[in-house]
Amino acid sequence: MKNYQCLKEIQADIQSGQISCKTLVLNYIEKIEENSGLNIFLEVFKDEALESAQKIDQKIKAGNAGKLAGMVISLKDNICYKGHKVSASSKIIEGFESLFSATVVERLIQEDAIIIGRTNCDEFAMGSSNENSAFGIVKNPISSNKVPGGSSGGSAASVAAGMCLASLGSDTGGSIRQPASFCGNIGLKPTYGRVSRHGLIAYASSFDQIGTFANSIEDTAALLEIMSGPDEYDSTLSQKKPNSYTDDIVQEVSSKKIAYLSCYVNHEGLNPEVKEKTLAIIENLKQKGHQVDEINFDYLEQLVPAYYVLTTAEASSNLARYDGVHFGYRSPQAFDLLSTYVKSRSEGFGKEVKRRIMLGTYVLSAGYYDAYYSKAQKIRRLIKERTQEILKDYDFVLSPTTPHPAFDIGSQNEDPIKMYLEDIFTVQANLVGLPAISLPLGITKEKLPFGIQLMGSPFEEGKLLNFSQYLININ
Amino acid sequence: MGVDRKTVDRIAELARLEFNEAEKEEITNDMNKMLDFVDKLSEVNTDGVEPLVYMLDESTPLRPDVVKQEISQKEALKNAPQKDSDFIKVPKVIERN
Numbered sequence: 001m002k003n004y005q006c007l008k009e010i011q012a013d014i015q016s017g018q019i020s021c022k023t024l025v026l027n028y029i030e031k032i033e034e035n036s037g038l039n040i041f042l043e044v045f046k047d048e049a050l051e052s053a054q055k056i057d058q059k060i061k062a063g064n065a066g067k068l069a070g071m072v073i074s075l076k077d078n079i080c081y082k083g084h085k086v087s088a089s090s091k092i093i094e095g096f097e098s099l100f101s102a103t104v105v106e107r108l109i110q111e112d113a114i115i116i117g118r119t120n121c122d123e124f125a126m127g128s129s130n131e132n133s134a135f136g137i138v139k140n141p142i143s144s145n146k147v148p149g150g151s152s153g154g155s156a157a158s159v160a161a162g163m164c165l166a167s168l169g170s171d172t173g174g175s176i177r178q179p180a181s182f183c184g185n186i187g188l189k190p191t192y193g194r195v196s197r198h199g200l201i202a203y204a205s206s207f208d209q210i211g212t213f214a215n216s217i218e219d220t221a222a223l224l225e226i227m228s229g230p231d232e233y234d235s236t237l238s239q240k241k242p243n244s245y246t247d248d249i250v251q252e253v254s255s256k257k258i259a260y261l262s263c264y265v266n267h268e269g270l271n272p273e274v275k276e277k278t279l280a281i282i283e284n285l286k287q288k289g290h291q292v293d294e295i296n297f298d299y300l301e302q303l304v305p306a307y308y309v310l311t312t313a314e315a316s317s318n319l320a321r322y323d324g325v326h327f328g329y330r331s332p333q334a335f336d337l338l339s340t341y342v343k344s345r346s347e348g349f350g351k352e353v354k355r356r357i358m359l360g361t362y363v364l365s366a367g368y369y370d371a372y373y374s375k376a377q378k379i380r381r382l383i384k385e386r387t388q389e390i391l392k393d394y395d396f397v398l399s400p401t402t403p404h405p406a407f408d409i410g411s412q413n414e415d416p417i418k419m420y421l422e423d424i425f426t427v428q429a430n431l432v433g434l435p436a437i438s439l440p441l442g443i444t445k446e447k448l449p450f451g452i453q454l455m456g457s458p459f460e461e462g463k464l465l466n467f468s469q470y471l472i473n474i475n
Numbered sequence: 476m477g478v479d480r481k482t483v484d485r486i487a488e489l490a491r492l493e494f495n496e497a498e499k500e501e502i503t504n505d506m507n508k509m510l511d512f513v514d515k516l517s518e519v520n521t522d523g524v525e526p527l528v529y530m531l532d533e534s535t536p537l538r539p540d541v542v543k544q545e546i547s548q549k550e551a552l553k554n555a556p557q558k559d560s561d562f563i564k565v566p567k568v569i570e571r572n
Contacts, residue, residue, distance in 0.1 A: 377526030
């Protein structure tokens with residue numbers, strides 16, 4: 001089978017009779033099975049995907065297929081799909097079967113997307129390397145001794161390995177963009193409030209957003225267009241009508257104003273090849289007549305700390321529901337109410353999850369609330385105001401997505417702080433709620449991909465995607 | 476501010492978690508590292524700054540409060556770790572006098 005990069009190619013080949021949805025799904029399944037050692041999928045919905053493919057082939061023949069007919073998608077294992085297992089890669093809800101579908105899944109199926117399976121991720125989306133899964137690490141398909149990034153590592157890897165055309169992930173501090181950077185695909189985190197979180201297993205509710213992995217801007221736009229917009233099951237959504245994002249990709253770009261933060265580009269941990277590429281892109285944009293300015297940003301050192309205080313606090317509250325009573329894992333040692341809670345949680349959660357619940361509980365507890373939690377919320381406001389100020393003057397903020405390309409499996413596990421700093425360039429978008437995208441523009445001498453990030457104004461995904469296409473074209 | 480074993484015990488109790496001795500030492504250590512790291516927050520003057528709580532500039536939309544039966548009893552019992560035909564079963568929580 002051709003290594004399809006976008007839906008248009010697939011739909012054209014279906015129309016000309018060169019391929020059917022069924023053959024497409026069979027080919028993807030073969031790819032998944034051949035590479036099962038990478039541990040990308042936790043479950044493949046084989047029979048069902050084939051059944052849907054046959055139905056959609058009929059619909060295509062009858063001329064009444066949906067917009068996404070021919071698109072095969074994987075789901076991060078924290079997005080619910082009715083009648084299917086979902087575990088957030090945690091033992092505490094292993095075997096849990098969802099009673100409803102996430103709004104995004106419903107909308108994609110409505111347009112005839114085929115869901116091929118659920119992908120491995122860091123437990124409860126907590127991690128930057130996919131090494132925190134209760135079901136084993138995921139290997140990067142580009143270089144199997146490297147991590148795929150996290151937390152949506154399996155999703156990014158599934159697209160990179162050609163096991164599906166696109167994937168849904170979730171991004172709380174970079175969990176889509178960082179693995180997209182490490183696996184060489186396009187990862188979009190939409191504006192907070194653009195895409196319904198109904199049916200996403202919550203980690204930190206004021207940060208989490210569902211987004212996409214794809215190989216083309218066109219497919220990214222098509223998916224966003226279908227997933228966006230109000231949903232009565234998520235009251236944190238904007239009531240603004242989403243654009244037809246596919247129509248926003250017009251290939252034409254007027255002269256833009258682009259900022260880059262000096263503290264990002266001059267960051268001491270920045271890999272020289274990543275730095276060189278970022279500066280080359282900046283130079284190229286200047287030559288093409290765009291205004292690109294170096295801007296000061298005073299809160300670099302507060303970004304990740306504010307993120308960790310707030311997300312762990314929210315996680316400690318969100319994860320209180322896993323108590324061994326109504327669903328999920330119950331310890332065989334439970335003998336009364338308290339031991340049901342304590343034993344089930346202590347045996348069911350993995351190490352990193354417990355670490356974050358502990359920190360979150362601490363920063364919310366009496367005596368420390370003001371010094372940490374409330375303080376971080378105030379700094380979040382300052383970061384938001386300063387970022388908005390920058391975006392008043394500039395169309396986009398450009399930076400590397402990650403300080404370096406994918407690292408070796410096991411190389412960063414010693415020190416949790418070191419792993420937390422993986423998110424240094426990505427957390428800003430989540431702290432402020434902005435849309436941001438990672439574009440696969442870089443490649444090292446060792447042939448490892450890395451991403452360039454663009455961050456835009458809230459609810460301006462159309463402009464962001466159009467400029468992304470332009471940036472890809474000129475590179 | 477650092478945490479000692481006693482604080483870790485108290486936080487674990489609040490979080491409904493338990494750790495063995497070796498884990499306790501590790502989590503105390505990790506929490507202290509994390510707290511050192513987030514101490515960067517104290518370097519910023521936030522006098523007069525309101526905490527940012529709600530991310531959207533728009534107000535929350537309201538809908539009529541209507542009772543809906545969205546899942547059946549059978550579905551509600553489906554994922555329970557222990558159940559009979561009608562109820563989720565739990566270990567005994569009330570002692571008989």
